[in-house]
Amino acid sequence: MVRTAVLVSGDGTNLQAIINAHNYGKIKNCHLAAVISSKPNAFALTRARNAGIPTFVVNYANFTSRHAFNEAILEKLRSLDIELVVMAGFLVVLGSPVLEAYENRIINIHPSLVPAFCGEGFYGIRVHEEALNFGVKVSGATAHFATAEADMGPIILQKAVPVLEGDTPKMLQKRIMEECEWKILPEAVSLYCEGRLEVVGRIVHIREAKE
Numbered sequence: 643m644v645r646t647a648v649l650v651s652g653d654g655t656n657l658q659a660i661i662n663a664h665n666y667g668k669i670k671n672c673h674l675a676a677v678i679s680s681k682p683n684a685f686a687l688t689r690a691r692n693a694g695i696p697t698f699v700v701n702y703a704n705f706t707s708r709h710a711f712n713e714a715i716l717e718k719l720r721s722l723d724i725e726l727v728v729m730a731g732f733l734v735v736l737g738s739p740v741l742e743a744y745e746n747r748i749i750n751i752h753p754s755l756v757p758a759f760c761g762e763g764f765y766g767i768r769v770h771e772e773a774l775n776f777g778v779k780v781s782g783a784t785a786h787f788a789t790a791e792a793d794m795g796p797i798i799l800q801k802a803v804p805v806l807e808g809d810t811p812k813m814l815q816k817r818i819m820e821e822c823e824w825k826i827l828p829e830a831v832s833l834y835c836e837g838r839l840e841v842v843g844r845i846v847h848i849r850e851a852k853e
């Protein structure tokens with residue numbers, strides 16, 4: 643079983659998708675060992691408690707630098723013997739020393755088709771506002787390994803949906819969450835835990851499932 647920690651900051655609907663998929667046996671060989679929040683009042687913590695997953699808060703507001711916050715996150719991950727980290731709506735861009743310690747072992751979900759509408763500052767509803775302002779006709783979500791360049795690491799899975807006439811940012815966000823994020827994030831976690839992902843340079847190869 644791969645000991646997995648989910649990092650959250652907000653509502654936690656992506657965490658809920660992981661919990662549900664796990665309960666339905668759709669995520670194989672995974673132990674949800676911890677949910678760690680960068681905010682003490684994140685609703686995601688309630689979702690984790692309801693599912694019986696141990697919760698921890700590493701409050702970003704209490705740190706004077708991002709580096710110090712990263713060190714605290716790494717210490718927490720190590721103390722819990724975590725192998726895989728999943729960023730599910732995690733507000734803070736992870737950096738050194740977590741990225742080095744967990745190279746190709748941190749999965750992030752981003753609500754656009756990378757490399758469009760991503761990078762530092764592209765978070766939540768803003769991503770969809772930018773996509774609509776640009777006039778794209780499709781958008782979607784990307785599950786990828788985290789690297790130093792925000793949202794730009796090796797792509798594991800992507801899924802697209804159409805942008806429809808009259809869409810507001812909220813309507814597009816909802817469609818992308820329901821039809822893309824909540825599907826590909828649990829799927830990416832399972833692929834990792836089943837040992838089916840191989841990273842060569844920035845290309846992620848997905849191996850066939852063993853019978």
Ligand code: GAR
Nearest residue numbers: 652653654655656731751753765766
């Ligand atoms: C999700 O849409 C996620 O893709 C996005 O924030 C939302 C969090 O929702 N993440 C980013 O924009 C990262 N750059 P949730 O807390 O309900 O899962």
